[in-house]
Amino acid sequence: VGGMEHHDFDVLVIGAGGSGLRAAIAAQEAGARVAVVCKSLLGKAHTVMAEGGIAASLGNLWPEDNWQVHFRDTMRGGKMLNHWRMAQLHAQEVPERVLELEDWGALFDRTSEGLISQRDFGGHRYARLAHVGDRTGLEMIRTLQQRAVALGIEVFMECTVTELLLDRTGETPRISGAFGYWRETGRFMQLEAPSVILATGGIGRAFKVTTNSWEYTGDGHALALRAGASLVNMEFVQFHPTGMVWPPSVKGLLVTESVRGDGGVLRNSEGKRFMFDYITDYFKDETADSEDEADRWYDDKINNRRPPELLPRDEVARAINSEVKAGRGSEHGGVFLDIATRRTPEFIMRRLPSMYHQFKELADVDITKQSMEIGPTCHYVMGGIEVDPDTEMSKVAGLYSVGECSGGMHGSNRLGGNSLGDLLVFGKRAGDAAAAHADAMATDRPKVDPADVSSAKQVALAPFEPTGEHTENPYTIQADLQQVMNDLVGIIRTADELERSLVEIEKLKQRAQHLLVTGNRQYNPGWHLALDLRNMLLVSESVAKAALTRQESRGGHTRDDFPLPDDVWAQKNLIVGLDATGNGIELTEKPLPEMPDELKKLVE
Ligand code: FAD
Numbered sequence: 001v002g003g004m005e006h007h008d009f010d011v012l013v014i015g016a017g018g019s020g021l022r023a024a025i026a027a028q029e030a031g032a033r034v035a036v037v038c039k040s041l042l043g044k045a046h047t048v049m050a051e052g053g054i055a056a057s058l059g060n061l062w063p064e065d066n067w068q069v070h071f072r073d074t075m076r077g078g079k080m081l082n083h084w085r086m087a088q089l090h091a092q093e094v095p096e097r098v099l100e101l102e103d104w105g106a107l108f109d110r111t112s113e114g115l116i117s118q119r120d121f122g123g124h125r126y127a128r129l130a131h132v133g134d135r136t137g138l139e140m141i142r143t144l145q146q147r148a149v150a151l152g153i154e155v156f157m158e159c160t161v162t163e164l165l166l167d168r169t170g171e172t173p174r175i176s177g178a179f180g181y182w183r184e185t186g187r188f189m190q191l192e193a194p195s196v197i198l199a200t201g202g203i204g205r206a207f208k209v210t211t212n213s214w215e216y217t218g219d220g221h222a223l224a225l226r227a228g229a230s231l232v233n234m235e236f237v238q239f240h241p242t243g244m245v246w247p248p249s250v251k252g253l254l255v256t257e258s259v260r261g262d263g264g265v266l267r268n269s270e271g272k273r274f275m276f277d278y279i280t281d282y283f284k285d286e287t288a289d290s291e292d293e294a295d296r297w298y299d300d301k302i303n304n305r306r307p308p309e310l311l312p313r314d315e316v317a318r319a320i321n322s323e324v325k326a327g328r329g330s331e332h333g334g335v336f337l338d339i340a341t342r343r344t345p346e347f348i349m350r351r352l353p354s355m356y357h358q359f360k361e362l363a364d365v366d367i368t369k370q371s372m373e374i375g376p377t378c379h380y381v382m383g384g385i386e387v388d389p390d391t392e393m394s395k396v397a398g399l400y401s402v403g404e405c406s407g408g409m410h411g412s413n414r415l416g417g418n419s420l421g422d423l424l425v426f427g428k429r430a431g432d433a434a435a436a437h438a439d440a441m442a443t444d445r446p447k448v449d450p451a452d453v454s455s456a457k458q459v460a461l462a463p464f465e466p467t468g469e470h471t472e473n474p475y476t477i478q479a480d481l482q483q484v485m486n487d488l489v490g491i492i493r494t495a496d497e498l499e500r501s502l503v504e505i506e507k508l509k510q511r512a513q514h515l516l517v518t519g520n521r522q523y524n525p526g527w528h529l530a531l532d533l534r535n536m537l538l539v540s541e542s543v544a545k546a547a548l549t550r551q552e553s554r555g556g557h558t559r560d561d562f563p564l565p566d567d568v569w570a571q572k573n574l575i576v577g578l579d580a581t582g583n584g585i586e587l588t589e590k591p592l593p594e595m596p597d598e599l600k601k602l603v604e
Contacts, residue, residue: 004453005189009035009154010438011431012178012193014161014220017045018137018423019403019430020199021144022097026431027195028151032438035154035191037180039215042157043145046201046216046404047423050137051256051354052121053129054101054424055417056094060115062126062301067091068602069125074418075603076282077123077312078382078411079555080570081233084595085389086409090418090425097424098130106143108132120261123312123415125286126301134256134354140420156191158183161219162531163456164196164227164399167446173228175398176446179456183528186521188457192448194441195434197392197400198224198385199427203237205478206536206543207378208486211243211254217532218539220405224385225538225585229394231576232407234383234539235546236556238414239491241266241316243377245334250362252377255337255355257416259372260309262351263298264339266320267371268328274335275308278319283311314413314555317376321491324375334375340368376491380419382410382556383546386575391433392426398437398446400430412555463517463530471516474530481508481533481540489544494560498548505541509583512537542576542585549574549587 011027013020016038028034038045057065070091075082102108102116108130109117118127132139148155161180166173177192200220204212221231242255260266268274279287287308288294294307309316320335329335339348345368349356352367359365359372384407385394392400403423410418463474488501512533517526552566553559572589579586 005187007035007189007191009033009191009193011195011197011434012037012191013197013199014178014223015045015199015201015403015405016042016155017199017201017403018047018140018144018420019427020045020197021141021148022424022427023197023199023400023402023431023434024148024153025144025151026428027435028153030432030435032195032435035156036148037156037159037161037178037191039160039183040158042155043141045141046213047137047420048141049213049254050140050420051134051254052258052261053119053131053136053417054094054098054140054420055121055124055128055415056098056130056421057091057126057128058095058098058116058118058130060111061118065126065128067095070094070128071599072602073124074415075411077415078413079565080411080603081554081573081592082411083389083408083593084599085593086426088599089389089429090409090421093425094421097421097428101140101143101424104143104147106132106139108139119258120310121257121416122260122310122316124417129261129417131258134258134352136420159189160528160531161223162460163452164223165190165448165452165456166227166396168449169447172397174446175227175396176448179453181460184523186524186527188460190448190453193438194446195398195400195438197402197430197434198405199401199403200405202404203381203536203539203543204378206481206485206540207490208482209243209252210378211240211252212378217536219532219535220401221384221542222535222538224394224399224401225576225578226582227396227399228578229396229399230386231383231542232386232573233412233546234381234542234576235550235574236382236412237378237543238313238380238382238556239317239376240379241313241320241376242337242374244363245330245373245375246332246363253358253362254377254379255372255374256352257313259337259339259352259355262339262347263342264337265307265309265342266316267336267338268323269330270328274323274328275311275316275319278315278322279308279311280315283315287311312413312415314558317491318558320376330373332373334373336371337374338371340370380404380414382412382414383407383543390429392430393433393437398441400434402426402430412557460531463515463527466516467514470514472511472514474515474517474526474533477508477512477515477533478529478536481505481536484508485540485543489540489547492558492560493547495548498544501544502541502548505537505544509537538585545585545587546574546576
């Protein structure tokens with residue numbers, strides 16, 4: 001089309017985080033010609049920011065640990081809404097994936113016996129997170145990237161995909177490639193492939209306070225919807241309990257759960273260790289009910305129960321929210337996270353070096369001497385593209401999804417450390433399946449329809465053309481959307497606020513019809529945001545509509561007007577699809593897949 005840049009592969013991976021790279025490696029090793037496209041530089045994905053570690057039942061510290069216990073913890077943490085098959089595959093395969101990463105050169109922290117060290121995290125019964133200080137994601141990305149480059153996988157950096165392409169000539173549509181632009185030059189490109197793997201990460205940038213970076217605008221979710229795939233359980237967004245709240249320039253930045261895993265406790269403005277007041281019946285039997293027992297647990301996990309600070313994230317985030325609401329918060333609207341009075345400076349510096357520097361440099365707080373001020377921050381989306389658990393293929397032939405942009409694995413709440421494992425386990429599975437699919441298509445490769453490419457071009461260039469007198473700035477619309485999502489679709493939800501959010505999102509969608517960007521196509525962040533906004537709006541609508549529909553509280557979804565989990569909703573997933581206008585979404589309810597009896601026994 002008009003001399004546009006054009007490439008041809010067997011497997012195209014969109015996203016170069018842990019899941020994209022692991023998938024690319026698997027596909028290339030299976031003999032496919034593979035390319036990876038990413039919006040920023042290679043190595044800059046979200047995965048690099050992961051701090052705590054990879055949850056895997058290696059049993060290095062606790063021989064009692066095994067995949068069955070990990071499966072149970074994952075299902076209970078997700079309040080049983082996880083796709084059982086994904087939770088099972090994950091728990092079974094993640095130890096092998098971690099050891100393989102070590103074989104490829106990842107340097108994990110060690111136990112005194114020289115085994116991979118494992119740390120405690122919320123919701124995991126045993127110390128289970130393989131880690132590298134508090135910089136695990138960096139080591140993971142470094143290792144995967146090195147291997148991907150050594151295998152000769154082609155990488156397109158600073159290149160954004162705006163549309164998926166389909167071959168609609170057969171009975172059912174098949175994926176045929178993707179359309180995108182180079183961020184630097186603004187020039188378009190067409191990438192053809194019979195297998196496309198979405199690995200684009202999260203949606204956090206639709207919210208005002210978030211740990212997520214500029215890249216997480218829900219592109220994969222929206223691309224999948226527009227291509228005819230479905231999303232599952234988008235109402236479940238994880239608010240991490242501990243983000244920085246002060247100074248304003250760093251509000252939302254993550255304070256790793258490892259601080260609590262390593263002995264840190266939460267206190268309110270009265271100095272009270274308040275989490276003991278928030279132990280729900282669901283977790284009563286496995287949670288310490290006194291400070292003495294909680295403190296003994298760090299050294300003796302067999303005879304004591306876990307501290308309530310290590311309850312799953314949804315429980316802790318809600319508790320903090322309640323303390324602040326009750327007027328027992330800190331000066332800047334958070335609560336206090338204290339490790340200074342509980343561990344020696346040497347211990348803190350060795351175990352949490354990044355946290356020490358983060359607070360020293362950004363807030364002028366010395367965490368070996370002072371408490372940190374923290375509060376909930378939008379961190380992760382459990383909802384995502386609906387896939388077949390074994391192959392990660394979506395409803396659309398040849399379209400796969402892995403990592404944070406895919407759904408099902410984490411149910412209504414993800415346990416810390418289960419994302420990095422998810423990337424490795426399902427990355428490998430998707431890569432293998434995508435390579436096999438491409439191979440099967442070798443003699444009948446799906447073709448790109450030039451009309452789709454022209455229309456993708458037109459949509460991409462629209463923000464340069466004024467539509468009438470009234471014009472809108474993408475930055476203003478994004479800021480307004482973030483405010484709406486924060487205020488009306490945040491951590492505690494009500495029908496009234498969710499209904500208002502949908503009205504506001506609709507208005508924002510209307511305003512977004514009149515976007516106008518200044519400048520030209522060469523490195524123009526305003527234009528890039530204008531294109532991302534379309535995705536953010538579609539994804540935000542999905543979250544708000546699903547949140548309004550699910551009339552219960554479960555995991556990351558808390559309804560003030562329906563404060564308890566509901567037995568009927570416990571049996572249902574909410575599926576999001578594109579509506580007939582192609583501009584909005586519609587929801588359908590779907591029963592949960594039936595769990596086999598031998599797995600049921602593990603979670604009861
Ligand atoms: P990402 O790593 O998010 O990568 C997405 C990729 O997609 C990027 O390369 C991006 O450029 C690309 N992309 C996006 N849109 C487009 C587009 N339109 N076109 C082209 N490319 C595109 N999890 C744990 O298990 N343990 C932890 O300790 C942990 N700590 C965390 C700490 C922080 C601060 C954060 C933010 C998250 C943490 N998580 C942790 C969660 C975990 O890091 C992420 O869920 C995970 O890394 C996501 O990986 P991914 O491969 O799905 O996507």
